[in-house]
Amino acid sequence: MIDxxxxxxxxxxxxxxxxxxxAISYSVWIASLTPLCVKxxxxxxxxxxxxxxxxxxxxxxxxxQSALESIGSIFTDVRIIVDEExxxxxxxxxxxxDNTVNxxxxxxxxxSRYTFDNFxxxxxxxxxxxxxxxxxxxxxxxENTYLSFNPLFLYGxxxxxxxxxxxxxxxxVNEHMPHLKVLYTPTEKLTNDYVEAISNNRNxxxxxxxxxxREKYRTVDMLMLDDVQFLQKRTGLQEVVFHIFNDLYQNxxxxxxxxxxxxxEISTLEDRLRSRFEGGLIADIGAPxxxxxxxxxxxxxxxxxxxxxxxxxxxxxxxxxxxxxxLEGSLAKVIFYAKLKGxxxxxxxxxxEALKNTVQKKHGVDSSDIIQATCSYFNISQSDIISxxxxxDIAEARMIAIYIITEMLSLPLVTIGQMFGGRDYSTIIHxxxxxxxxxxxxxxxxxxxxDIKSMLN
Ligand code: ADP
Ligand code: MG
Numbered sequence: 001m002i003d004x005x006x007x008x009x010x011x012x013x014x015x016x017x018x019x020x021x022x023a024i025s026y027s028v029w030i031a032s033l034t035p036l037c038v039k040x041x042x043x044x045x046x047x048x049x050x051x052x053x054x055x056x057x058x059x060x061x062x063x064x065q066s067a068l069e070s071i072g073s074i075f076t077d078v079r080i081i082v083d084e085e086x087x088x089x090x091x092x093x094x095x096x097x098d099n100t101v102n103x104x105x106x107x108x109x110x111x112s113r114y115t116f117d118n119f120x121x122x123x124x125x126x127x128x129x130x131x132x133x134x135x136x137x138x139x140x141x142x143e144n145t146y147l148s149f150n151p152l153f154l155y156g157x158x159x160x161x162x163x164x165x166x167x168x169x170x171x172x173v174n175e176h177m178p179h180l181k182v183l184y185t186p187t188e189k190l191t192n193d194y195v196e197a198i199s200n201n202r203n204x205x206x207x208x209x210x211x212x213x214r215e216k217y218r219t220v221d222m223l224m225l226d227d228v229q230f231l232q233k234r235t236g237l238q239e240v241v242f243h244i245f246n247d248l249y250q251n252x253x254x255x256x257x258x259x260x261x262x263x264x265e266i267s268t269l270e271d272r273l274r275s276r277f278e279g280g281l282i283a284d285i286g287a288p289x290x291x292x293x294x295x296x297x298x299x300x301x302x303x304x305x306x307x308x309x310x311x312x313x314x315x316x317x318x319x320x321x322x323x324x325x326x327l328e329g330s331l332a333k334v335i336f337y338a339k340l341k342g343x344x345x346x347x348x349x350x351x352x353e354a355l356k357n358t359v360q361k362k363h364g365v366d367s368s369d370i371i372q373a374t375c376s377y378f379n380i381s382q383s384d385i386i387s388x389x390x391x392x393d394i395a396e397a398r399m400i401a402i403y404i405i406t407e408m409l410s411l412p413l414v415t416i417g418q419m420f421g422g423r424d425y426s427t428i429i430h431x432x433x434x435x436x437x438x439x440x441x442x443x444x445x446x447x448x449x450x451d452i453k454s455m456l457n
Contacts, residue, residue: 004043004096007073008035015067021060028212029055030064032219033080037092042077043068044089048181048219049251053080108174109184111379111393113303114167120299122292125161128154128283132165132256136172139180139222139254149281151245151255155262156285159325162258166224169256173222180221187230190217192443194237214240218247222254228277229259229266238270245276255280288324293317296324297331304381306335307345315351329376329455330355336368336382365456367405367419373455374401377448386421400448402428403435408453 016026029052033045045064047053056064057080064078086093116136121129135152154162166184173182185193197213217223223244231238248255259266262284263277288296294317301308312334320327337354338346346354375382378397385398398420405416406428413425420428438445 002038002074004035004038007068007071007075008033008043008045010071011064011067011073014070015063018066018070019060019063021063024209024212025060027208028215029060032215035096036081036086037089037096038075039079039089039092041075042079043073043075044092045078045080046086047080047082050082052215052219053082056080108171109182110167110170110174112171113379114164115171116168118299118303119161119164119168120288120292120295122288122295124286124288124292125156128156128161128165128285131281131283132169133172135254135256136169137176139173139177140252148279149254150249151257151277151280153263153277153280153282154256154258154285155260155282157260157287157322159323160285160287161324162285163226166226166256166258169222169224181219182222182224183217183220184224184226185217186226187228188443188447190225190241191230191232191234191237194234194240198236210240214244217244220248220253222256223248224256226258227260228257229261229268231266231269231273233268233270238273242270242273242276245273249276287322290317290321293321293324293327296327300328300331304335308334309345309347311348312346312351315348316355319355325376328379329372332375332382333368333372336372339382340368365408367409367411367416369456370404370408370452371401371419373452374404377452377455386419388421399431399435400445400452402431403439404449404452406432 012026012030015021015030016023021030032048032052033056036044036046038044045056047056061078061080065076068075068078081089116129116133119125119129131149131152132154135149140150154165156162170182170184173180193208193213193216197208197210231241245255257277262282263269263274266274269277294313297308297313297316301313308331316327316330316334320330334346334351334354338344338350341350343350371382371385374397375385378393378400380394380397384394385401387394389395402416402420405411405419406413413428416428417423417425435445435449439449
C-alpha cells in the first residue's frame with residue numbers, strides 16, 4: 001500500500017522555493033493540508049477551511065504538483081477538498097485510513113492523566129463535568145435545540161479542575177475523533193502569539209504575522225482558551241479574538257473557555273466579546289465538599305498506586321478544603337515524608353509533621369518543598385522526578401526543580417545530584433543553565449518558575 005503520509009511529508013520538504021512558495025506561505029497554507037487518500041491517481045488533500053482550499057487552488061496547486069514530481073511521486077494531480085466533500089471519497093479514505101495523518105498525534109498537547117475518568121464528579125462540579133463531556137462527544141453541536149453549548153464557558157477558583165477538564169476534552173477527542181483538529185491555548189500564550197504576530201508583520205523573513213496568527217486559531221475544529229481573565233485590553237487583540245470567535249462559531253466549530261470568574265465580572269473584557277462569551281452555556285465549578293475531597297484523595301492513591309491509611313486521608317481532606325491542587329500537593333508531601341522516614345506508607349504522625357510545616361510560619365523553604373511544589377505544579381509523582389525517566393514533562397519538571405533549588409538554596413551541586421537519584425553534578429549544572437537561559441524569554445518556563453515559587457510561600 002502506498003504511504004501517502006510519507007509522500008506528502010517528502011513533498012513538503014521540497015516545496016519551499018518552488019514557484020515562489022516561501023516559509024510563510026508554506027506554514028500558513030500548505031502545512032495545514034492533510035493527505036486523505038488517492039483516487040484516480042489524484043492525491044486528495046484535506047484543507048482546514050474553504051478559504052484555505054481556494055487559496056491553495058489559486059496559488060499553490062502547481063507548486064505542490066511540482067514538489068510531488070520532484071520526489072518522483074506517481075501522482076499526476078492533486079485535489080484539495082474540505083470536510084464536507086469527504087463523503088464522496090469515503091471508500092478510498094477507508095482504504096488509506098491507516099496512513100492518514102492524525103492531527104493531534106504528533107505530540108499530544110494534552111496531559112495524558114487529565115481525563116474524564118480521572119476526574120471526580122460531585123455536586124460542585126457536575127454541571128461543568130457533564131457539559132465538558134457533552135462537548136467532547138459532539139463538538140460544535142448543541143445537544144438539543146434549547147440549550148447551546150457553544151461556547152462552553154467554565155469558571156471557578158484556582159485549582160478546582162478547569163484545566164483538567166479542558167485536557168479531558170482534548171484527550172477524548174484525540175482518541176475518538178482523531179481527524180478533528182483541537183487547539184488548547186492558555187490565554188497568555190495567545191497574547192504572546194499576538195504580540196509576536198504584530199511585531200513580525202512587516203518582516204519578510206518572519207514566519208508569523210497577523211495573518212498566520214488568525215489562521216492558526218481559526219483553522220481548527222475546536223478552540224480551547226484557558227484563563228480568559230488574562231485577556232488583556234491591548235489594542236487590536238480583543239478585536240482579533242472577536243473575529244476568530246465569530247468565524248469559528250459560524251462554521252459550527254466548538255469553543256471552550258475558562259476563567260476564574262464569570263464573563264460579567266471580567267472587567268477588562270470588551271462588551272462585544274463578553275456577550276459572545278455569554279452566548280452559550282456558562283457552568284461554574286465550586287469548592288469540593290468533604291466527601292468529594294476524600295474521593296479525590298482516594299482516586300489519586302489509585303492512580304499513583306500508593307496506600308495511605310484512612311485516618312491520614314481524613315486528616316488531609318479536612319484540612320485542605322478549597323483547592324484540589326493543594327490537596328494533591330499535601331498528599332504528595334505526606335508521601336514524600338514517609339519515604340524519607342523509610343515507612344512503607346504514611347501514618348498520621350507523618351502526615352501531621354508534613355502538614356505542620358506548610359501551615360506553620362516557615363523559616364525557609366527547603367529542597368523537598370521545592371521538589372514537592374514542582375511535582376504538584378506539573379502533576380507528576382515525586383518518584384518520577386527523581387527517577388531516570390526522560391519523558392518530556394518529567395525531564396522538564398526535573399530541570400526546573402533543580403534550577404529553583406540552585407537558585408534559592410545554597411547547596412553543593414553534588415548534594416543536589418544525590419537528591420535526584422544520584423545524578424552527576426555536571427547534569428545538575430546542565431539543567432540549571434538550560435533553565436536559566438529559558439527563563440530569559442520562554443513564557444512557559446517563566447510562568448512555571450513564578451507559579452512554583454508562589455506555591456512555596
Ligand atoms: P484550575 O485549572 O481550575 O486551576 P486544575 O485543572 O489545574 O485547576 O486542577 C488542579 C489539580 O487538581 C490538577 O492536578 C487536577 O487533576 C486536580 N483536580 C481538580 N479537580 C479534580 C477532580 N474533580 N477530580 C480529580 N482531580 C481534580
Ligand atoms: Mg488552570
